[in-house]
Amino acid sequence: MATTKFKNAGSAETNPVENKVRKEIRVKVGPPGxxxxxxxxxxxxxxxxxxxxxxxxxxxxxxxxxxxxxxxxxxxxxxxxxxxxxxxxxxxxxxxxxxxxxxxxxxxxxxxxxxxxxxxxxxxxxxxxxxxxxxxxxxxxxxxxxxxxxxxxxxxxxxxxxxxxILEVHRLIYYVELKMHSLTSCASSLALVEQVYAKHQIKLVKLPAVEMAYMPNIGYDDTETFETNARSAYSKSLAVEKQPHAVAIAYTGHLAVKQKNFRVRKSAAVGPGSAPVLITIAAEPDASGSIPEPYFLWHGLEPGERWFVSARFIKAGGSTVDAISIPVEKCTPLASNSAIPQQPNAVRIDVSALPLAIGKIYLVVNIVDRMRGGISFSGGNLICVCTKAWWSPFAPKTQNEVIIHELGHKMGMAANGSGKLPDKTVSWYDDAKGHRGNHCFYGLSATQARYDSDADLDGSKCVMYGATNDRSDFCLNCVPAVQKVDLSDGWDPF
Ligand SMILES: [Zn+2]
Ligand SMILES: [Zn+2]
The missing domain is CATH 2.60.40 (Immunoglobulin-like)
Incomplete structure (x- = not known):
């Protein structure tokens, strides 16, 4: 037993060869894989x-x-x-x-x-x-x-x-701001725009802003001049190198649209000693007798503007040959709210210099048809945001919301489901139901004939609604679309 146990221990004289035997360690290599x-x-x-x-x-x-x-x-x-x-x-x-x-x-x-x-x-x-x-x-x-x-x-x-x-899908768009010379009302940050799009894996990368010529208002007649001015600034920007994945965001003062030659008339007693005649600028009462909302005169929006077109008095029973012109000096624009004198929606006419008579005053004026918050110019990479509306500054947050909306149009949001775009959403509507272009009525009933009343504005809950509604985010219906949309074509330079 003991001898067996110490069999190989050996003595000092014994070469303990057996103890040096090592078990060979082999790395096991399997088949190629x-x-x-x-x-x-x-x-x-x-x-x-x-x-x-x-x-x-x-x-x-x-x-x-x-x-x-x-x-x-x-x-x-x-x-x-x-x-x-x-x-x-x-x-x-x-x-x-x-x-x-x-x-x-x-x-x-x-x-x-x-x-x-x-x-x-x-x-x-x-x-x-x-x-x-x-x-x-x-x-x-x-x-x-x-x-x-x-x-x-x-x-x-x-x-x-x-x-x-994991491979995660992202999108990237560059933007350059075109800031009009001396226009101080531009939003200083588009952080909200960037945040909203980042949620949908659209990274907006800001390029250095460039300056463009000042224009206080852009109406239909000014569009060409505006685009020319904007293009001249854009062509000097880094966005040119990032085409077709760059968008230009231009800021302007107002985006008011003029309606020319709006006609109003009012019965009046005129002549020496007669009280001035106050004419509210509104359409005639409709069949129900309710008087439509007054319009604002085209006033305080651009230099050299002309709100006054003509004023005439025709006596009762008279015809146009009897018309007496009333000069502009006798006509004073009046604001319904004296705290906001820039918003005149009535005209006070001094009729004391006319011959004594009873008849009608016919007034022709240029008015504000509507104010736009922003525009997505079709067929290119230009959008425009106003920094003033109704003669008041447009808050930076609202400017951000307008940019989210207009960029949404550029990317094909609220699309009609044609071409390369995602399907139309269930809350889609177009001009036939109010506003201009394609929009989203999320928050309102699907059965409405129109979506452009004041109550609709309050009930709407998507940034792609057709009017500025203080919303900055895409609704539940629009989120899948903004995620699905294919941005690979980018945009041609405007
Ligand atoms: Zn829109
Ligand atoms: Zn929506």
Missing amino acids: IARIVFLNSDGTEANSVKQFVNLSESDSFVDGKIVPNVYRAGNKIRLKVFFNKPGTYSFTVKCEPLDSNAQYTAGELARNPRFAYQKEQKSYTTGSDGSLALPLDDFFVGAAGNDKYVFRATDTRGVTVSTG
Whole structure:
């Protein structure tokens, strides 16, 4: 027993050869197999999880090293590479898998715009002799929807699967502000605009602002001059290098629209000693007898403006040959609220210099048809926001809301579901039901004939409603659309 136990202990003289025997440690190497699938960076390094800016093209002009770290993060085509654990040529398959939370495009949407789709098909490959393969660029692409996530899986012939990290879909748009010389009422920050779009994975990147010529108001007649002035400023901005993914945001004073030659009449007794005649600028009472809201005179909006067109008096029973002109000096614009004298909606006429008579005064004036908060100019990358409305400053927050709305139009929000755009939402309406263009009535009943009453304004709950309603966010119906929308075409310069 004891002898057995110490059998190999040996003595000082014994060479204890048996104790030196080591068990050979062998690294067990299995058969060749798939090791990993990764996203590639443009410098050849590997990335595990990435943010992909799918609307951009694969161009260095969109790479800043931070937001877009390298050119392979731009575009909807995905650069992938697969590695095996040993050199040699091996077969494998790759599949792109969307996460369940991704946007669900309808069949109609997918039929209208191929950029809505991701590469669904599994593809088969063989590695190069080094046991790796960079997949052909055109093979895998992802959809347009912001916040969508994908994982790419590669499987070898033994059934072993490896996966990338998450690819998250983002969009990026540059903006440049065109600020009119000496216009001090522009919002100093568009942080709200940036925040609202960031929620939907649309990154708005601000470029240095440029100055343009001052225009106090832009009405229909001024549009061409405005665009010329804006273009001259824009052409000197960095936005030119970021086309077609750049939008110009111009600020102006008012965006009032003039209605020329508005006619009002009033019965009056005129002549020496007669009291001045007060004429409210409103349409004639309608069939129900209710008097429409008065209009404001075209006053205090632009230099050299003319609110007065003509005033005449015709005696009872007389005709136009009997008309007596009343000069502008006898006509004084009057505000209904003396605290806001810039808002005249009536005219006081001194009739004491006319011959004594009873008859009617016929007054023709230019009036404010309406005030617009902003404009999205069609067919280009220009939007415009007012910084004044109804002769008062437009709050910076409201300017932000208007920009969110007008940018929404640029991106195809409240779209009618045609062309490359997402489907029409259930709260969509157009001019036929009020306002100008396509908008969203979320918050109001789907059965209304119109959506442009004062009560509608209070009830509306989406930034894409047709009038400024103090909302900054997209509604539940518009959120899927702003996520789904394909921004890859960008915009032509205006
Ligand atoms: Zn609109
Ligand atoms: Zn909406």
